[in-house]
Amino acid sequence: MELQEFISSGVLESYVLGTATTEEIRQVREMEKLYPEVKAEIEDIEASLIRFAEADANPSTRIKKDIEAQLFEKTAAPKKRSTVVNISSLSGPSKWMRYAVAASVGLLIGVSAFTYSLYSQLSKTQVRLSALQLENEVLADEMGKQQLELRQQIAALTDKKIELAMVMKPGSKVVPLKGMDIAPESSAMIIWNTKDKEVYINAASLPTPPQGKQYQLWAMVNGKPVDAGVFTVTEGTSFVMQKMKDMPEAQAFAVTLENEGGSATPTMEAMYLMGSV
Amino acid sequence: MSMVTKTRHTEEELVEMLKQGNRQAFSVLYDSYSRALFGVIKKNIPDDEIAEDVLQDSFIKIWNNRLMYDASKGRLYTWMLNIVRNTSIDYLRSKQNKMDERIQRSENTVHEANRANNTEQNIDRIGIKKIVDELKEDQRKLIDLAYFEGYTQEEIAEKLSIPLGTVKTRMRAALMVLRKLIK
Structure with missing residues (x-):
């Protein structure tokens, strides 16, 4: 054509x-x-x-902040208007109260003997009501938290789905990295696709590095370390797979802690993780 | 030379940033596309507050599924457009009853509120009104259906009772007019 x-x-x-x-x-x-x-x-x-x-479309500036809070701040409260449930308004204490007061007033005039007990009952009811209201507030708060948790779980699940899809992709190799002496509890997973050369890392279990430091991934190619890029591990950051530099070849991968921006050669004493292909 | 508005990142840069998945990438993505996507939502959901909720849901979906974006299947904007249109449609379906009431209530006030809103928007507003006026009725309809409402070509052909091939050529003509007016 x-x-x-x-x-x-x-x-x-x-x-x-x-x-x-x-x-x-x-x-x-x-x-x-x-x-x-x-x-x-x-x-x-x-x-x-x-x-x-x-043209004509200007969402309010808070929308961006709300989304960022939801995606990147684990402690953030849910911001969406529609998720706020006001339980106290459902139970309708004011209506109940009105009847209670009306009834008590009627009885006060008619039967004085009951007055005292009614009053005490009423005040007890009031105490119970405010306790209930407090409980409702706590409940509403709890619901908000649970909704946030649910969202995070869904996000995590989606991430896992993506991870699985990447693992299943033809040419993909999974390389587990084990914690070295300085970080025996840590581990990470590399997904390396030998066809399209793409390298991804999931290093969620690494400790948050001190200020000014950053983790760096290395590929061992014929005995020599080759820089595969730096990555961030921040408390409260919802990251899962991070894309690193493409690698046409590698026999092993290692992670070291370097100054921010990475180094030309790895600091061997600060080697956190290692695993061979 | 391609006409790239403002200081947009190229699509390739954005896709690369997306894969990195950090907060800055989100910020750039949002700044680049949120207004246009909000505009698309508002064509389907005129209520500002609801449209903002849908925009929020859409961006969370976009972000959570970002690694699913496959450049070999289309543009990043097209992919996001689909998410936004589907989220809007889902919303309209699930909230049909509530919506009816709210839209009715807001429809009259939306335009007045917008008019009073923003003076800097007036330039855009006059511009866009001119564009919409310049487009022929059937061209505007075509753009509305395909762009804002997400109808397929087959659906459009059926809805407007024109052959499928004609949908394409007319769409091209309509967008040529639009592009000339927007430049």
């Missing part, structure tokens, strides 16, 4: 809008690699669509 004909066929628009068929997507991807004009056209279509949707 002629290039110009391809560009003006409308298939690029479908591609960006998400209405293209699998076959069309394959074609577009191929043409995009071959012709910079196709790529430029796609980017232009997308930029126009983005600008078109952006």
